[in-house]
Amino acid sequence: MTGMLEENAESRLALFDFAFRHAPIGMALVDTEGRIVRGNRAFSRMVGISQENLSGVAFADFTHPDDLAADIGLFNEVLARRRDGYTIEKRYIRPDRTPLYVRIHVAAMRDGDGEVVRFISQVEDITQAKDAERQLAEHAAQLELALEAVRGGFWQLDIPAQTFETSDRLSQYIGGPDAARLDLESYLARISRLDRSAADLTPLIEGTLDQNVVEYRLDTIAGERWMRCDRRLLRDAEGRPLKIVGMAIDFTEEHRQIERLQRNAQTDSLTGLLNRRGLEARFPQMASSAGYAVLAIDLDGFKQVNDRYGHAAGDIILQEAAGRLMSCVRGDDLVCRVGGDEFVVVISGDRETGIAVANRMVGAMRASFSLRVPSTDTDVLVEVRASIGGVWTVANVELDGLIAHADTFLYRVKASGKDGVSFDRQPFPRQTTRS
Structure with missing residues (x-):
């Protein structure tokens, strides 16, 4: 033993x-x-x-x-x-x-x-890892200097250690002068829920992506701000993901300016309604719904008022008419001025919904319009009415085809005395059967 x-x-x-x-x-x-x-x-x-x-x-x-x-x-x-x-x-x-x-x-x-x-x-x-940390610290210091002139800061995520740290400047920008540095959970919780999928770090953590730029809304002491974040992956000597460094810059004012430009490009400057470009941009979302109606609208008597009282008076009529049309629809419906005294409205719902809205619009337009006549300094009442042609569909149909079809019913109203509604009885496009 x-x-x-x-x-x-x-x-x-x-x-x-x-x-x-x-x-x-x-x-x-x-x-x-x-x-x-x-x-x-x-x-x-x-x-x-x-x-x-x-x-x-x-x-x-x-x-x-x-x-x-x-x-x-x-x-x-x-x-x-x-x-x-x-x-x-x-x-x-x-x-x-x-x-x-x-x-x-x-x-x-x-x-x-x-x-x-x-x-x-x-x-x-661990010399290589320490060298990488030192280089990262130097880079961070340079970033801090560069960020003196901008609003924001940087953060870094140590992937093996699973630690996250925001720079002092970013921490203070988010939480105020005495704010502590944020951990990853706290930082992500401040990102708008609408933007969290775009801000996902998984592709960088897994090493399938080395760099990307994302934009998201972040809750800060100054309220919700738009941040543009440039995120870069650092790898170790063997090529394994080591750290992610993100530089987040507030570009809220730039984003608002872009939104203003987009709105202006898609909005009729006189009435505030969508213009043709705006309608085309918003229509695909509406067309994906279960069913919707398209109305083609002409203002009856507008040309006579415009010719008699001038373009300024005509502009007032168009602005007032736009407000009346808007008062007849819901928030997700689309009201567009396509030119002159012509309007197009897209309404989510079935044929009966479209007819009901069209009739409300005709009724709203029957009230007299009040105009101030500068030459006599008096107020006059003028009559401008609406003729409306309507079509409805449950299919994803091209906008031009729908408007053209609605126009055919608009012309029927015009031909039969104006100031009314004509609506297609069948969904567009027609369903054909073969024996």
């Missing part, structure tokens, strides 16, 4: 020795005085001391002076049985005086009485 135990002990020792010598990371045995008993080849390369000369060298001799106190403190806590081991990041100083950043995992080997007899250290070279 004793022979078997001795044989097993020798076998385990041989396995340990093999693993120690051939480990890809640095490994060292250290005595209770902090002197190296033995180090493997990887450790020897790290500290720049040959394996033959390692024995008896104190780890304090090649540890950076600024990192020594923390290491010795933890070392002594293990000796005092207050802990079993520790992990620390520190710098080695090699014989050529170049620093080497390492992460050391230290465990105690104890005898039967629990006294420490040896320390075994596993040492990882």
Whole structure:
């Protein structure tokens, strides 16, 4: 039995020795005085001391002076049985005086009485990671300077460590002068729910994307602001995702200007209704609904008023008519001035809904219009009515075809005395059957 135990002990020792010598990371045995008993080849390369000369060298001799106190403190806590081991990041100083950043995992080997007899250290070279952090910090400092003239800041996400940090400037911009830095959950919670899918970080975290620019609304101390965020992925030496750096800049005023330009480009300047371009931009969304009606509208008597009282009076009529038409529809319906005294209305719903809205519009237009006549400084009442042709559909049909078909029913109203509604009885386009 004793022979078997001795044989097993020798076998385990041989396995340990093999693993120690051939480990890809640095490994060292250290005595209770902090002197190296033995180090493997990887450790020897790290500290720049040959394996033959390692024995008896104190780890304090090649540890950076600024990192020594923390290491010795933890070392002594293990000796005092207050802990079993520790992990620390520190710098080695090699014989050529170049620093080497390492992460050391230290465990105690104890005898039967629990006294420490040896320390075994596993040492990882993290110099590249530290260099990347330093470069990132320098880049961050440069960004802070660059951001002095703009509103916003930057953030960074450490992917392996799963830590997120906002710059002081961004934190203060979001939460005020005394705001603490935000974690990832808090930052994402401030992004509008409507924009969270666009702001998703998954493609960058997984490494399928190296850079992108996204725009989202962010809740800040100044209210909801539009942010444009340039997000870039940093990889480690093996190409694995390491960090994501984002630079978020407030472009709310620019966004509002773009919206104003878009509205102006799609809005009739006289009436505030959609113009033809605006109708074409909004129509596809309406056309995807279950059913909708299209009304073609002409103002009866408008030309006579415009000719008699002038274009200024005509403009007043058009503005008032636009308001009356708008009062007859719901918020998601579309009212458009396509030119002169011609209007197009798109209404979500069935044929009966379209007819009801058209009749309300005809009724609204029957009220007299009041005009101020500058030459006589008097008010006059004029009559302008509406003729409306309507068509309805449950299909996704081209807008031009619908308007042209509605126009045919508008002409029927015009031909039969005006001031009324004519609505197609069948859905457009016609369904044909073949025998």
